[in-house]
Amino acid sequence: MSEPAVPAPTGNFLWTLIQDDLASGKHKSPVTRFPPEPNGYLHIGHAKAICINFGIAEEFGGRCHLRFDDTNPVKEEQEFIDSIQNDVRWLGFDWGQHLYYASDYFETLYTWAEHLIKNGHAYIDDQTAEQISANRGTLTSPGTPSPFRERSVEENLDLFRRMRAGEFPNGTRVLRAKIDMASGNINLRDPVLYRILHAHHPRTGDKWFIYPNYDFAHGQSDALEHVTHSLCSLEFEDHKPLYNWFLDKLPVPARPEQTEFARLNITYTILSKRHLTQFVRDKHVRGWDDPRMPTLAGLRRRGVPPAAVRDFIKRAGIARANSVVDIAMFDACVREYLNKAASRYLGVLRPLKVVIENYPEGQSEELEAVNNPEDPSAGSRKVPFGRELYIEQDDFMENPPKKFFRLSPGMEVRLRYAYFITCREAVKDAAGNVIELRCTYDPATKGGNAPDGRKVKATMHWVSAAHAVKAEVRLYNPLFMRPDPGADGDPVKDLNPNSLEIIEARLEPALANAKVGETVQFERLGYFCRDADTGLVFNRTVGLKDAYAKAQ
RNA sequence: UGGGGGAUCGUCUAACGGUAGGACCGCGGACUCUGACUCCGCUAGUCUAGGUUCGAAUCCUAGUCCCCCAGCCA
Numbered sequence: 243m244s245e246p247a248v249p250a251p252t253g254n255f256l257w258t259l260i261q262d263d264l265a266s267g268k269h270k271s272p273v274t275r276f277p278p279e280p281n282g283y284l285h286i287g288h289a290k291a292i293c294i295n296f297g298i299a300e301e302f303g304g305r306c307h308l309r310f311d312d313t314n315p316v317k318e319e320q321e322f323i324d325s326i327q328n329d330v331r332w333l334g335f336d337w338g339q340h341l342y343y344a345s346d347y348f349e350t351l352y353t354w355a356e357h358l359i360k361n362g363h364a365y366i367d368d369q370t371a372e373q374i375s376a377n378r379g380t381l382t383s384p385g386t387p388s389p390f391r392e393r394s395v396e397e398n399l400d401l402f403r404r405m406r407a408g409e410f411p412n413g414t415r416v417l418r419a420k421i422d423m424a425s426g427n428i429n430l431r432d433p434v435l436y437r438i439l440h441a442h443h444p445r446t447g448d449k450w451f452i453y454p455n456y457d458f459a460h461g462q463s464d465a466l467e468h469v470t471h472s473l474c475s476l477e478f479e480d481h482k483p484l485y486n487w488f489l490d491k492l493p494v495p496a497r498p499e500q501t502e503f504a505r506l507n508i509t510y511t512i513l514s515k516r517h518l519t520q521f522v523r524d525k526h527v528r529g530w531d532d533p534r535m536p537t538l539a540g541l542r543r544r545g546v547p548p549a550a551v552r553d554f555i556k557r558a559g560i561a562r563a564n565s566v567v568d569i570a571m572f573d574a575c576v577r578e579y580l581n582k583a584a585s586r587y588l589g590v591l592r593p594l595k596v597v598i599e600n601y602p603e604g605q606s607e608e609l610e611a612v613n614n615p616e617d618p619s620a621g622s623r624k625v626p627f628g629r630e631l632y633i634e635q636d637d638f639m640e641n642p643p644k645k646f647f648r649l650s651p652g653m654e655v656r657l658r659y660a661y662f663i664t665c666r667e668a669v670k671d672a673a674g675n676v677i678e679l680r681c682t683y684d685p686a687t688k689g690g691n692a693p694d695g696r697k698v699k700a701t702m703h704w705v706s707a708a709h710a711v712k713a714e715v716r717l718y719n720p721l722f723m724r725p726d727p728g729a730d731g732d733p734v735k736d737l738n739p740n741s742l743e744i745i746e747a748r749l750e751p752a753l754a755n756a757k758v759g760e761t762v763q764f765e766r767l768g769y770f771c772r773d774a775d776t777g778l779v780f781n782r783t784v785g786l787k788d789a790y791a792k793a794q
Numbered sequence: 795u796g797g798g799g800g801a802u803c804g805u806c807u808a809a810c811g812g813u814a815g816g817a818c819c820g821c822g823g824a825c826u827c828u829g830a831c832u833c834c835g836c837u838a839g840u841c842u843a844g845g846u847u848c849g850a851a852u853c854c855u856a857g858u859c860c861c862c863c864a865g866c867c868a
Contacts, residue, residue: 253808279868314867371866378864382796385864416866426797428864437866456868480798480863502799504861509805515868557817559807561800564861568805571818581831616831647829656827690827701827766828790829 254560256294256503260302260471272304273470275342276330277460279311280322280444283530283537284329286551286572287513290506293555294473296335307467308337312345313459315443323444325530329538333548340467344459345445347466351454352406354462354492355417355435359398363491364435365391366401367418374416377423378431384424385431391420405438408451412438417452421487429484433457461485465494472498475505476562506558507566509725511536512733526737527721533781534721534741544718545761545771545783550579569720576784580761580769585613585620588658588703589749589764591715593632595678595707598663601629606708609689611659625750627660630707632748633679634766637702640668640676645793647699649679655700658765662687662698703765710748713778715770717743747780754778 263269274295278288299306308330312318330337358364367374367388379385393401402417404410417436425431435458440451464472472485482500489497507513512521513536521527521535530537533544541551554575558567588611606628614620633649642650649655654664661683669678686693690701719741721727727736749764756762756772761783763769768785772778 258810277868281868311868317867367866374866375864380796380864384796413866418866428797430797431864434866439866453866455866460868476799477862478868482798504800557806559817561807563800565806568818571806574818577830586828612827615828645829658827660827698827700829703828763828763830766830768830786828786830788829793829 275307281317282515307340309342315441464498468496469498472500510720584763592635596631626709628706715747
């Protein structure tokens with residue numbers, strides 16, 4: 243007897259579930275869907291849902307639909323429909339022909355609502371929203387049936403058709419499922435299925451005066467699309483019985499199954515659409531694509547490669563327990579990818595002038611610089627050198643502590659790809675600030691090595707003062723000052739006042755030709771991405787690790 | 795005091811009755827024309843108390859703590 247091969251451990255319960263359903267023959271191939279409501283921009287939390295749903299389709303030879311859950315016209319906009327498609331593509335996924343809208347199913351859903359009414363499973367309630375709420379009961383006490391709960395099928399049908407016809411104003415009536423006002427699961431206490439909304443819908447225009455809500459649209463949409471696995475986040479667990487109740491009561495063409503997973507949380511980050519919308523509206527950030535935002539648009543503008551986002555989602559894992567992933571793990575993914583991919587350049591963020599006293603005035607030369615030590619195929623380039631340079635202010639100390647081995651009076655260091663220089667004098671202004679360094683160089687060390695074999699402890703970045711280009715560099719720090727913003731209430735109070743610092747940097751001239759959206763490394767500093775704003779503007783994607791700074 | 799979930803190194807996550815493993819962070823060291831990268835090493839965990847078993851993170855019992863639900867939002 244041959245034992246079936248033990249399936250390799252997959253690492254997460256969702257993959258195991260799919261494998262089991264495929265192995266048992268329950269499904270031939272998985273059909274999943276990513277179902278955003280177009281009421282805002284996608285953020286990295288959505289990236290998890292996207293990677294899970296599209297990832298399963300890719301890995302198990304199924305398909306994944308992009309479906310807009312556009313059942314609430316008062317919140318939804320075409321701008322978001324467009325940005326969501328753009329962001330999903332940017333992340334690296336493709337829904338092919340499978341682009342759907344819940345609004346595509348409004349007619350079918352309406353028919354199914356009448357089906358429920360005709361079978362005595364739904365009724366029109368004339369109570370106000372306040373009355374419905376008051377009569378729903380509490381977590382520990384049952385609800386009270388609506389006085390309209392026992393209306394006749396004929397009256398319900400008549401009223402529902404007149405609701406559709408637009409005869410009644412907003413809020414005057416709703417269609418409710420007739421289930422169980424005493425259920426411990428509050429979602430089963432006669433949930434509202436349709437509400438009257440005289441509102442313009444981005445896709446159906448002014449055709450409808452009533453709109454189904456999430457519960458009456460989602461599972462049915464899944465069924466209509468023959469979705470096999472409807473994967474959603476934990477807060478919908480309590481909706482599952484209702485999801486299944488509709489599948490039981492309606493003539494649906496398929497039987498999708500809902501499974502929940504924990505949503506993504508990250509330290510120092512807010513992933514609530516409500517709050518993100520507020521930050522944009524109240525101008526705490528510059529827009530949905532502000533590089534400080536956790537939106538995909540923001541990450542893209544910051545220079546984060548989509549592959550790094552996917553890798554992060556994968557590393558964070560999938561489980562059913564609530565968790566908060568350290569933002570350091572995200573940074574690590576970004577650095578790992580960019581270290582392999584990004585071209586290196588020299589740029590000085592906070593310039594300190596250096597004059598090489600023994601380098602002839604008016605002379606300059608070009609030195610060979612490696613573009614990416616991790617990728618020989620990236621080749622090399624020429625960097626101009628001259629008598630006057632800029633180095634980083636942090637790279638000089640007049641009275642250095644023991645472990646400081648950068649420039650200080652009398653100390654010799656290497657300028658990357660160039661020469662060894664020795665500091666002879668620090669020139670100060672009236673206030674005692676060092677404003678210029680007088681140095682000498684050793685011509686024999688051209689290229690960065692001394693023929694006599696002597697070593698220096700530091701290699702520093704620099705730019706030629708005569709050739710450098712000025713650029714606006716935007717340095718981003720965490721948007722929040724604490725790892726758990728909002729834990730004490732309003733996350734606005736936890737906003738970091740220093741989340742954006744704008745400086746004027748001096749960069750090697752080649753950077754003037756950087757492409758918008760291209761992320762490069764400024765050596766010894768970090769990764770920076772050319773912004774689309776006019777002029778030469780760079781956003782800091784993420785800094786390099788800095789063991790020296792950490793030790794301080 | 796209702797219903798539904800969940801608890802494994804500091805963090806995230808594996809292990810499906812048989813050596814508690816990986817990643818991130820942290821700390822050492824090697825290397826280095828980036829104090830980066832890379833490499834090597836170290837630190838550190840099964841919520842508690844019982845029980846079943848040759849053997850329990852895993853099964854049973856009883857607790858504890860955490861999360862979600864009372865929109866005509868999704």
